[in-house]
Amino acid sequence: MKTVTKKILPEWFETVKSGQKRYELRLADFEIQDGDTLRLEEWVGEGEHRKFTGRFIEKKIDYVRKVDMKDWLLKQPEINEKGMYVLQFANDKDEYDAQSESYGLLFIGVIFAIVAGLLVNIIHDYLKVYKFIYPIVVSAGLLILIKVTGKMLDANLNKRKRSKK
Numbered sequence: 704m705k706t707v708t709k710k711i712l713p714e715w716f717e718t719v720k721s722g723q724k725r726y727e728l729r730l731a732d733f734e735i736q737d738g739d740t741l742r743l744e745e746w747v748g749e750g751e752h753r754k755f756t757g758r759f760i761e762k763k764i765d766y767v768r769k770v771d772m773k774d775w776l777l778k779q780p781e782i783n784e785k786g787m788y789v790l791q792f793a794n795d796k797d798e799y800d801a802q803s804e805s806y807g808l809l810f811i812g813v814i815f816a817i818v819a820g821l822l823v824n825i826i827h828d829y830l831k832v833y834k835f836i837y838p839i840v841v842s843a844g845l846l847i848l849i850k851v852t853g854k855m856l857d858a859n860l861n862k863r864k865r866s867k868k
Contacts, residue, residue, distance in 0.1 A: 706740040706761070707733055713756070716745040720760050727762075731769050739764050 709729065711719070718724035727741060735741065745758040776782060 704738045704740065706742050707735050708742040708744060709733075710746045710755075711743040713745055713747055716743060716758065716760065719743060719762070735764060735767055737765060737767055 709727075715724065719727075727743075740761050740763055742759055742761045745756045746753055747756055748754055
């Protein structure tokens with residue numbers, strides 16, 4: 704695996720750095736393959752006034768496709784008229800996983816119920832309160848936690864949906 708260094712303008716550097724842009728469209732005047740690292744160095748200015756800012760970012764390449772455009776463009780007359788899109792798919796790791804989060808919150812709820820039960824036992828031993836309070840407190844604690852967890856999940860899901868727009 705090797706590192707390939709290329710220049711990049713500040714506006715594109717920032718979108719790569721922030722994670723908004725997870726692709727690079729480049730003239731195929733160099734060799735690169737899956738597993739290599741692309742080092743993007745930020746440059747400003749034009750012509751002889753162009754200079755390296757000192758900032759760079761390195762990204763591991765996990766997919767490369769070289770397109771032979773000679774014959775392909777001739778067979779696609781609409782490209783000149785309409786242009787083309789470069790589309791970027793969301794990284795699966797970035798997508799929200801409500802199920803995993805709910806399992807984590809459920810685990811916290813179970814721990815909460817156990818701690819509540821232990822507290823009830825301590826209160827019972829100290830104050831000699833009846834044992835029937837234990838299941839009531841644990842059940843109430845779980846019900847409250849489930850309700851709060853549901854509201855937290857809804858709020859978090861809505862927040863993530865808004866931030867993706």
